[in-house]
Each structure stands twice: as structure tokens, then as C-alpha cells.
Amino acid sequence: MQKKPAKPKAHGAPRLAPRQVRIIGGAWKRVLLPVLDAEGLRPTPDRVRETVFNWINHQLGGDWDQAAFLDLFAGSGALGFEAASRGAASVTMVDNHGPAARQLEANQEKLKAANVRVLRADALTLVTDLGARGQRFDVIFLDPPYQLGLLSQILPLCPAILNEGGLVYAETGEPLPQEGDDIPDWLLGWDAIRADKAGMVYYYLLKLHEKVA
Template identity: 85%
Template sequence: MQKKSSQPRSHGAPRLAPRQVRIIGGAWKRALLPVLDAEGLRPTPDRVRETVFNWIRHQLGGDFSHASFLDLFAGSGALGFEAASRGAASVTMVDSHGAAARQLEANRDKLKASNVKVLRADALALVKDMAARGQRLDVIFLDPPYQLGLLSQVLPLCPAILNEDGLVYAEAGEPLPLEGEALPEWLADWEAIRADKAGMVYYYLLKRR
């Protein structure tokens, strides 16, 4: 997630995030959803989402209808709404910022997405609470702000809320050190079953070892 420049934005300069995101598959294919023009908000690009959902579909045997998803740093909701459009049994979208959560709610209502729940909450606290209540999910999306080190904090908490054979999709601004002797402790329980790179974004489908 890029920090906003202190310099004023000149007329016609690119915005920090697109004004809308396009759903690329499922019941709401081609639907355009407004996106909050907020600092550093960067919806997962279409091509990356297409690749990721092909990976997930393969792992789920082509059927989303029994799968529960958690979009833990939802932002624009691009990943969560994509899952919902493709028939997910349930999608919980989480964002700690009020304006972002309200935009997610508005988009949910626009789509009449009965399988989507939006929560305004701190991601780390929510995962701990879900674990304490025995909640389990099939797929977790982790696309946190890159510069805050949140991925290394939240990933070790995810096994407690994943079903057996559950999946984690993770985005990062640099390669994850998943191989070699210098494997960090927070990645020790995970293997990348698929991985790719788009521009400066590294993305992974992770499963517990």
C-alpha cells in the first residue's frame, strides 16, 4: 500500500485507486462497484483475481457453494465480492476504517448480496475472537497494507480459524521467504501451492504443511 505524496496532485494525475472495480466472474460478472478514493487503497487487479480464483476453484473442486470466505483486509471488497459472485456460501468482509466499511455495505446492498456480511473491526482482534468462538472458514484473503508488517502478525493466527485443507491467499510487496534455511517462524507452518507476480505485487495461495 503506497503512502500518499505530500505534494498536491496535479490536474489529470492518476488517482490513488480506481473509482470503481469490476467483478469478472459469476452471477454479477461485469458489474461495476464504486471504490472509496482513499489513501493507498489498491484493489487486486482483474488479471490477478482471475488467476487466483482459478487456483481456488481447482482446490475446491469447482464448487464454491459450500465454501466460507473471510476477506480480512477488505478495502475495496474486490476479492470478497468476487467470491460472493461465484456462489460462495458465505463471505465475511472486514475493514477497520469506517468509510471503507460503509462503502462495502453500500455495494453489498446494491448487489443484494445475501451471502455477504460486512464488519468494521480490527483484523487481529477479530481473528482471535473467532478462534475463541470456534469459528472455521475455508478460504482467507490477506491483502493488508504492505508497510505495516501485518502479514507476519496475522498469518500465524489463521490455522486456528481454518477448516482442514483450508486455504490462505496472501499478497505482499516483496517475495515471501518460503524456501531455504532462513525460513522465518511466522511462515514455518505454510507452503505455497501456487505463486505468481504481477508488477511489484507477489501473490500466493498457501496451505498448511
């Protein structure tokens, strides 16, 4: 009699479902939000977010209720909802992918996040429009798809929409050129005041050079 093939051993359920993101701090700490299952959409890992928000908190001096955030290429919304959870005055979340934008809106509704606004828009076009309207932000999140060269296109547009002393968080798949290297034109004028690496992800907190009187 032929034996039935043995069932594969279960390795245990993962700590999180594959398409969920956990808010790690603030009013919605530990809340799980569903994430759209879409190619190239990769939520910023918990450990990276914890580090980044510690950096930002230090720079803001804890004054979250005075800070306006812009989450371009919002994707899963991991960064924007984290900022909103911690009491940001406002968070504008932007994505040009219709299903992703609708998922962001659904999560906003789930959280009843009155300080969050979701826009479906092209990030490059929107930044130009915001600058023309005089809108300014204290922190901008830039976590674009790595392979499209979008960081080099959008970073030079950010000074026009940053408040004085504002911050840009940038996440990349390769290290940014440092001082002493051949720094590309699109990175000129920026200081990396914090930097770290997790796996194949490089992440930075950038600030414009201080102007000398």
C-alpha cells in the first residue's frame, strides 16, 4: 500500500500578516493597517521607522502639534500615519496609484484621522503646484520606487515647499554620495544630519545647508 506523502511541517504563523503595517507609537500604537498587495509597494520596516521618528522627534523638540508633514509616494502610508499618530498638526499623503490612494483613504477612515489628507496626484507635479501656492511643510517623506530615479528629480524641488529648518527623510536602495565623493548636482545644498542602513535599505534625514549671513 502506497504511503501518503507526509504533510509539510508548519513553521508557525508570521508575526504579522504579509500585507499589514503596524503603527509603533502615539495614539494608534499597535494598530494594524491593511496594505495593498501591489508590486513595488514596500512599507518602511518597524525598526527603521522607530529610528527615523526618534530622529525627527529630537529635531522637532517634541512639538508635533505645530508640524506639517508631507508624505510623497505614500504607498502603504506607514510613514504618514505614524506621524499622524504621534500628533502631527497635519499630514498630506500623496500617491498616484488609484488603488493605493483608495487604501490610504480607507485607513484614514478606519482611524478617523482628522489630521490626514489623502491626494491622488503625481508627486513631481504636485510639489511644483504646492510651491506656486506658497504651501510649506516642516517634514517631507521621500520613499519613491528605487529604480525610477525619482529621488534625484524631486529632492531639488523640496526647498520651495520647506519651512526654514525643515527636514527631508529619504529612503534609497543605494548609499547617497557623501562629502568628499563626487556629489551630484541634485544633492548639492543638503546635509545628511542622520544616516543609517537596514539590510539593503539606506535612509537619511536631510537638512539644507544653513545660510551664512
